Amino acid sequence: MSEPTIYEQIGGESTFRRIVDIFYARVEADPRLRHLFPANLEPGKEHQRLFLMQYFGGPRTYSERRGHPRLRMRHLPFPIGPVERDAWLEHMLAALDEAGVPEPARSVMEAYFRNAAQAMMNRDE
Numbered sequence: 001m002s003e004p005t006i007y008e009q010i011g012g013e014s015t016f017r018r019i020v021d022i023f024y025a026r027v028e029a030d031p032r033l034r035h036l037f038p039a040n041l042e043p044g045k046e047h048q049r050l051f052l053m054q055y056f057g058g059p060r061t062y063s064e065r066r067g068h069p070r071l072r073m074r075h076l077p078f079p080i081g082p083v084e085r086d087a088w089l090e091h092m093l094a095a096l097d098e099a100g101v102p103e104p105a106r107s108v109m110e111a112y113f114r115n116a117a118q119a120m121m122n123r124d125e
Contacts, residue, residue: 005057009105013053020049022095032087036078056109072119081123089117 007016024045027033037044050062051069062069080088092113096106 006105006108007053007056007058010056010101012058013049015099015101016049016053016056016058018099019095019101020045020052022098023048023091026091026094027088030087030091032083033091036080036084055112071116075120076122079123080120081125082121085117085121088120089113092117 010016024041027037028041047062047066050065051071054060054062055069078084093110096109096113101109
């Protein structure tokens with residue numbers, strides 16, 4: 001019998017939807033990040049939700065619809081330096097807390113987000 005995935009541990013799609021909704025509401029109000037996102041946030045929300053669900057053990061819908069994630073390539077056009085990295089991580093970790101993601105899943109997700117935030121940086125300043 002295998003251990004439940006993070007997707008299963010935190011409650012599946014509804015919890016990922018909540019995390020992404022919280023995150024994007026915070027981004028929308030943050031001048032450090034808002035300018036990096038398009039006017040219509042809905043497509044990005046959908047992509048992020050599907051990616052996170054897949055990454056953490058849920059359905060593979062993201063790859064079926066969009067192919068390989070290629071996160072670094074997809075984010076390369078956007079100037080991401082330490083300020084943007086830190087703001088993004090701040091909002092993502094707050095979303096985990098507000099959504100009530102329990103341990104040990106929260107720590108696993110936080111470690112991923114810390115690494116991902118660092119990997120997306122493409123500016124030093």
